Amino acid sequence: MQSTLFHRAAAGLTSLMISGMTFASDWTERSDLDLRPGVTQVSQEVQNLHTTVLWIVTVIGLLVCGLILFSMIRHRRSKNPNPSTFHENVFFEVLWTVIPFVILIAMAVPATRVLVQLDDTAESELTVKVTGYRWKWSYEYLTYEDDNDIGVSFFSNLATPPEQYNNPVLSGGLFPYGTAKDLVGKDAPEKDHNYNLEVDNKLIIPSGQKVRFLVTSDDVIHSFWVPDFGGKKDAIPGFVNETWALVPEGKEGTYYGQCAELCGKNHAFMPIAVEVVTQDEFKTWIAEEKEKAASGPDLTPFAGIDQAMEEGKQVYDSACALCHGANGEGGIGLAFAGTEFATNKEHLNEHIDVLVNGRAAMPNFKAQLTPRQIAAVITYERNAFGNDTGDLIQPADVNDHE
Amino acid sequence: MSTAAATHDDHHDHHHAPTGLKRWLFSTNHKDIGTLYLWFSFAMFLSGGFLAMVIRAELLEPGMQFVDPEFFNQMTTVHGLVMVFGAVMPATVGLANWMIPLMIGAPDMALPRMNNWSFWILPFAFTILIGSVVMSAFGAGNPSAPNFGWTFYAPLSTKYGPASTDLFILSVHMMGISSIMGAINVVVTVFNMRAPGMTLMKMPLFVWTWLITAFLLIAVIPVLAGAVTMMLTDRHFGTSFFDAAGGGDPVLFQHVFWFFGHPEVYIMILPSFGIVSAIIPAFARKPLFGYASMVYATASIALLSFVVWAHHMFTVGMPLAGTLFFMYMTMLISVPTGVKVFNWVATMWRGSMTFELPMKWAIAFVVLFTCGGLSGLMLAITPVDFQYHDTYFVVAHFHYVLVTGAIFSIFAAAYYWLPKWSGIMPNKTLGELHFWNSLISANLLFFPMHFVGLAGMPRRYADYALQFADYNFWISIGGFWFGLSQLLFLAVTVLCAMKKGEKAPAKPWEGAEGLEWEVPSPAPFHTYDTPPVVK
Numbered sequence: 001m002q003s004t005l006f007h008r009a010a011a012g013l014t015s016l017m018i019s020g021m022t023f024a025s026d027w028t029e030r031s032d033l034d035l036r037p038g039v040t041q042v043s044q045e046v047q048n049l050h051t052t053v054l055w056i057v058t059v060i061g062l063l064v065c066g067l068i069l070f071s072m073i074r075h076r077r078s079k080n081p082n083p084s085t086f087h088e089n090v091f092f093e094v095l096w097t098v099i100p101f102v103i104l105i106a107m108a109v110p111a112t113r114v115l116v117q118l119d120d121t122a123e124s125e126l127t128v129k130v131t132g133y134r135w136k137w138s139y140e141y142l143t144y145e146d147d148n149d150i151g152v153s154f155f156s157n158l159a160t161p162p163e164q165y166n167n168p169v170l171s172g173g174l175f176p177y178g179t180a181k182d183l184v185g186k187d188a189p190e191k192d193h194n195y196n197l198e199v200d201n202k203l204i205i206p207s208g209q210k211v212r213f214l215v216t217s218d219d220v221i222h223s224f225w226v227p228d229f230g231g232k233k234d235a236i237p238g239f240v241n242e243t244w245a246l247v248p249e250g251k252e253g254t255y256y257g258q259c260a261e262l263c264g265k266n267h268a269f270m271p272i273a274v275e276v277v278t279q280d281e282f283k284t285w286i287a288e289e290k291e292k293a294a295s296g297p298d299l300t301p302f303a304g305i306d307q308a309m310e311e312g313k314q315v316y317d318s319a320c321a322l323c324h325g326a327n328g329e330g331g332i333g334l335a336f337a338g339t340e341f342a343t344n345k346e347h348l349n350e351h352i353d354v355l356v357n358g359r360a361a362m363p364n365f366k367a368q369l370t371p372r373q374i375a376a377v378i379t380y381e382r383n384a385f386g387n388d389t390g391d392l393i394q395p396a397d398v399n400d401h402e
Numbered sequence: 403m404s405t406a407a408a409t410h411d412d413h414h415d416h417h418h419a420p421t422g423l424k425r426w427l428f429s430t431n432h433k434d435i436g437t438l439y440l441w442f443s444f445a446m447f448l449s450g451g452f453l454a455m456v457i458r459a460e461l462l463e464p465g466m467q468f469v470d471p472e473f474f475n476q477m478t479t480v481h482g483l484v485m486v487f488g489a490v491m492p493a494t495v496g497l498a499n500w501m502i503p504l505m506i507g508a509p510d511m512a513l514p515r516m517n518n519w520s521f522w523i524l525p526f527a528f529t530i531l532i533g534s535v536v537m538s539a540f541g542a543g544n545p546s547a548p549n550f551g552w553t554f555y556a557p558l559s560t561k562y563g564p565a566s567t568d569l570f571i572l573s574v575h576m577m578g579i580s581s582i583m584g585a586i587n588v589v590v591t592v593f594n595m596r597a598p599g600m601t602l603m604k605m606p607l608f609v610w611t612w613l614i615t616a617f618l619l620i621a622v623i624p625v626l627a628g629a630v631t632m633m634l635t636d637r638h639f640g641t642s643f644f645d646a647a648g649g650g651d652p653v654l655f656q657h658v659f660w661f662f663g664h665p666e667v668y669i670m671i672l673p674s675f676g677i678v679s680a681i682i683p684a685f686a687r688k689p690l691f692g693y694a695s696m697v698y699a700t701a702s703i704a705l706l707s708f709v710v711w712a713h714h715m716f717t718v719g720m721p722l723a724g725t726l727f728f729m730y731m732t733m734l735i736s737v738p739t740g741v742k743v744f745n746w747v748a749t750m751w752r753g754s755m756t757f758e759l760p761m762k763w764a765i766a767f768v769v770l771f772t773c774g775g776l777s778g779l780m781l782a783i784t785p786v787d788f789q790y791h792d793t794y795f796v797v798a799h800f801h802y803v804l805v806t807g808a809i810f811s812i813f814a815a816a817y818y819w820l821p822k823w824s825g826i827m828p829n830k831t832l833g834e835l836h837f838w839n840s841l842i843s844a845n846l847l848f849f850p851m852h853f854v855g856l857a858g859m860p861r862r863y864a865d866y867a868l869q870f871a872d873y874n875f876w877i878s879i880g881g882f883w884f885g886l887s888q889l890l891f892l893a894v895t896v897l898c899a900m901k902k903g904e905k906a907p908a909k910p911w912e913g914a915e916g917l918e919w920e921v922p923s924p925a926p927f928h929t930y931d932t933p934p935v936v937k
Contacts (some may be wrong), residue, residue: 033853035789050786057776064743064772068765071750075686076757083754087689096744097737104733107783112726114785119722134562165865167465188465195464196867220558221652223717223792227858231788234717236653237557238646241719258867260717260792260860262551264558265472268863332472361562 036227039251043230045114053107060103118231121242124212126205129153132215132222132235132259133363135266135322139203142214144286152289155368157318158269159198162326164191165269196268197256200318202275206282208249215241218363220264226257226274234261247276265332266322297371299395305379308392312380315373319365320381328385333362337385348391351378352401371398427522430514432499433925437823438521439496440816444895446488446528447809451885453481453535458881461874466865473538474864475549480535482552483570486670487577488528490804493812494673495520495584498612500823502588504918504925505606507597507934512590513583520583527576534566551862553663556644556655560636567637571630578623585619588612597917599936603697606916607690608676610697614704615672618665621708626662629655653718660711668707671803672700674771674811675742678764680916681818682746685761686753687913692745699738699745706735716787725784732782736775743772758911759833763814766841767807774802777852792862795855801848813840813891818914821906824898825924832894839887846880 037047074080129140133155140153167188192198205211215224217235225232229245247255257272277285302308317326320333328336336342341351355374358364365374372395382391420428429435456477460468469477499517503510511517534547546564548554559567592613596605605613632655635641642648644655675696683690690696712720712728720728746768755761777799781787790796813836820828850873855861859870866874897903909919917936921929 033856035786035856036858046785046789049783050780050789053780053783053786057779061772061776064747065769067747068750068769071747071753072755072757072765075750075753075755077687077754080752080754083686083688084752085688086752087691087693087749088695089691089748092744092748093692093695093741097741100737100740104736108730108733111729111783111785115725115729116722118785118788119725165465167467169467191464191868193868196865220562221555225860227789231785232717232791233719233788236646236718238650238652239719256867258858258860258863262475262555262558262862264549264562265470265475267475268471268860268865 038228038230039247039255040229040245041248042114042118042246043228045117046230049110049114052110056103056107118243121212121244123210124244125209126211127214128203128205128211129214129216129240130203130224130235132217132219132224132263132270134219134264135259135270137203137222137224137270137272138368139201141286141289150286150290151293152286153293153367154201156199156201156203156273158196158271159200159318160192160194160196160269161189162317162321163189164195194256197258197271197273199271199273202254202273204275204277204282204285205245205247206279207247207252207276208279210244210246212242212244215243221261222259222263222270223261224257224272225260226255226272228255229257229274232260249278252276252278269322297395297399299371299399301394301396302376302379302392305383305390305392308376308379309383311373312376312378313384315369315377316380316384319369320377328381328387336381336387338387342382342385343387343389345389345391348382348393349401351382352393352398356398356401371395374398428518430510430518431927432503432511432514432517433823433927435511435517435521436496436498436500439492439499442521442524443489443491443493443496444892446484446492448888448892449532450481450484450489451888453477453484454881455885457481458878460864461866462878463875464866464868464871469864471864472546472549473544475551475862476535476538476547478862479548479551479554480531483531483548483574484528485804486552486666487574488524490670490808490812491577491581492524494612494615494670494808495581497608497673497677497812497815497819498584498588501819501918502591502609502612503595504822504921504929505609505916506592506595506600507917507930507936508591508595509928509930509933511587512595513587516583517587520580520587523576523580527573527580530569530576531573534569538566553659554633555659556633556636556652557646560633560644563633563637568634571634574630575627578627581619582623585616585623588616589620592616597930597933597936603694604936606676607679607693607696607700608673611672611676611679611700614700615669618669618672618704618707622662622665622669625658626666629658629662632658653715656715656718657712660714661708663714664711665704665707667800667803668703670808671771672704674767674808675700677811677815677818678746678767681760681764681814682749682768684818684911684914685758685764686750686755688749688753690745691748691751692741695741696745699741702738703735706731706738710735713782713784713787716784717791729782729784733779736779736782739775743768743775758817759828759830759837760814760818760911762837763810763817766837767810767814770802770806770810770844774799774804774807777802790855792860793855794851794859794861797861798848798851798855801851805848806844810840813837816891816895818911819918820895820898821910822918822921822923822925824901825906826898826901827904827906827910828894829897829903832890832897836887836890836894839890840884843880843883843887847877847884848880850877850880 035047035050037044126144127142129142131138137156138153139156141150144150166183168184215233215235216239217237219237222235223232224235233241233243253276255274259267259270323331323333324336325331341347354362355365375393375395375398378393382389426434426438456469460474499511538544538547547566548570549564550559592609632643636643636645642650644650644652646652679690679696710728710732713732716725781790781799817828817833854870854873859866906923908922917934
């Protein structure tokens with residue numbers, strides 16, 4: 001990049017025009033009108049390339065508009081009553097075919113170089129498998145340095161509470177589904193600074209080391225995009241795509257991104273948050289997580305139904321409410337409030353089975369939730385929303401279910 | 403008069419045009435069918451625009467205020483489908499129907515009965531599609547309308563599609579049949595029905611661009627039909643074309659779709675090139691610069707359109723060599739497109755210009771289409787496209803080429819030929835208001851989309867992070883303003899249809915050239931029963 005004439009000219013002009021562009025690990029401090037430079041070397045090369053091309057097209061655009069404007073002023077009937085009659089000119093026609101062609105080659109050279117660089121996922125030190133789900137991400141740490149058996153994985157859900165984004169102003173009407181009807185006319189709580197970007201479990205990666213992301217999907221196509229890392233990669237069921245990032249040391253912080261391929265109802269509500277930490281912090285963290293993962297599921301029974309209900313509500317709100325409604329009234333998923341399924345004891349075993357093994361459009365939650373969480377949420381579904389069945393499900397009941 | 407004419411419908415030599423419903427339902431007259439197409443496309447433009455108003459109302463402020471995210475997705479999907487297949491394409495077919503026979507001195511289209519059928523399929527196709535939205539908004543249980551974007555990527559549209567996906571498939575098939583028949587009609591007419599002396603290289607550029615468009619349609623609409631048929635069998639007959647779990651390939655869908663989809667964007671813009679190439683010389687009072695190079699540039703754009711499809715899918719993880727090929731080919735398209743723009747500028751150069759309404763729209767087209775073309779060149783640069791892809795930058799790009807491009811040129815065509823169609827000059831005051839309001843509001847609507855896109859807002863988002871709020875507010879204001887401005891055009895066309903206004907002479911524009919200006923205004927029901935001789 002740095003060697004092209006275009007780039008030098010473009011960089012000079014840019015620094016004249018735009019001053020005080022800040023690096024912000026806080027995405028909400030966006031870089032005014034322009035593409036974000038990002039934090040990785042590649043993302044900055046991409047931004048440079050963008051700037052170069054933007055200046056080229058701006059100059060061409062101004063040239064064309066300038067000629068049109070000049071012609072409109074000088075060649076109007078009041079100024080030029082007798083039109084010329086020329087209708088071809090081989091010299092100019094060849095000229096405006098050849099010059100654009102040369103400009104294109106000048107753009108293609110740096111573009112090819114950056115593209116080759118982006119494609120090189122070799123020699124990474126950490127490999128993370130990123131899986132898109134409707135509508136959350138899961139991160140599985142596969143290898144780190146010499147360790148090929150990490151076995152740490154977790155899901156990452158939107159942390160912005162639904163009351164912040166559901167602010168209906170009309171009752172019914174075009175607001176067909178779910179919980180939002182109850183909120184009509186209520187004052188919406190103030191939106192958080194990281195509204196629609198914050199997650200419950202961040203993806204944690206070390207600085208100064210090349211991280212390879214293996215991107216795939218469990219259902220429909222999603223796209224994994226952290227703008228500050230310089231590009232996106234689609235998450236496609238049945239495919240494993242590769243992309244990579246190397247965040248330099250000294251740039252630790254949280255970087256945000258969003259799903260960039262339409263994936264259904266909550267496409268706008270599955271953000272990505274990446275916390276970049278120093279290598280020492282990362283090593284400590286991964287060791288703790290490995291230990292936790294190795295110790296097996298926590299099967300301590302609930303002391304009572306209240307404890308299970310309390311834990312169950314948290315799980316329900318983050319994992320179930322999007323489809324089944326915050327008040328169990330259903331939506332994309334079944335309703336729970338007062339239904340036969342959630343109140344008749346005959347369905348209890350089936351209820352556990354649906355969570356553990358999935359059914360039709362309902363995904364299985366064995367991988368996403370611990371037995372304790374599943375037990376808690378089933379207890380919650382069978383006792384909340386006025387169901388009051390008194391059923392208490394213990395972690396061991398879920399763990400034993402096949 | 404009316405009854406007598408109606409009973410003698412089948413006579414080719416009757417002296418009165420049939421009237422009433424039968425005139426329109428059974429019409430085989432290219433002018434009446436052209437009128438039907440144009441009114442239909444305008445109705446679709448307003449309906450699709452209404453859906454866009456719902457989208458912009460929801461995006462006025464962060465948070466979900468008016469609709470559910472699920473319903474929002476239905477709005478973006480059906481807005482795209484209605485505008486592409488219902489507004490832009492039928493409008494250009496309507497122009498072709500009206501103008502091609504007049505321009506080449508033919509008495510009618512070559513296949514008049516097929517012409518009737520290709521129009522009358524459309525209202526049914528769109529009743530099915532829009533019916534699914536009506537059911538979603540008002541039906542019991544709000545069954546979802548198509549909600550997977552106008553690009554209907556599998557598996558979102560197959561395994562995860564709502565029941566109405568089948569209505570969508572049927573509807574797309576019907577639109578495709580209509581388009582193919584319309585295209586065949588244009589090809590046969592142009593090749594067989596030109597007046598003596600009207601050689602191919604004497605044809606008006608509008609006829610040329612439409613001829614090339616027709617070949618594109620015949621080549622790619624069957625591919626679209628293939629894609630929706632594969633969806634149908636995946637959904638109901640146990641195949642796994644696009645289902646990875648059954649050994650299929652979701653990316654195959656995108657390849658098939660965009661092999662249709664990229665030529666499709668030229669199908670929508672090439673007739674516009676023809677329109678502008680007719681209007682600019684007329685008001686510059688100077689012949690079109692580089693006629694032959696315009697024809698060759700149009701043909702090269704059409705050919706290149708078959709080898710650039712994967713630039714819509716750079717992020718699916720293609721091999722490096724494939725990515726590079728599609729990047730270079732895509733960049734190459736800007737060469738013939740540039741030739742066209744420079745030719746238009748050279749046509750204006752040292753002309754004797756006046757700025758009546760058609761010329762205003764045509765110049766706005768050249769400037770704003772160039773703007774959309776240049777952002778297209780930026781999108782071709784693959785490493786940067788990884789950042790732009792699926793953001794509002796893309797939304798800005800294709801609205802510049804489709805709204806301020808294709809649709810502005812259709813308005814130019816309407817103001818240019820309305821005197822010929824209706825015998826009435828379009829109302830100047832309303833027309834000026836329509837032009838200036840549309841011009842300013844469209845830029846307020848679409849230009850800031852570049853900024854939110856670069857700042858990182860993904861497209862098809864029902865709700866967004868707070869840093870995008872200020873631009874989205876202004877975009878929405880521009881949207882409402884642009885939407886309301888189009889009602890002025892409704893007034894202009896209704897006045898012409900009601901024959902209210904200044905009577906138009908046979909040739910209302912001093913510098914206009916072509917056979918269409920040699921027949922009276924309004925053009926009689928039958929023209930060129932005896933072919934003119936072109937020298």
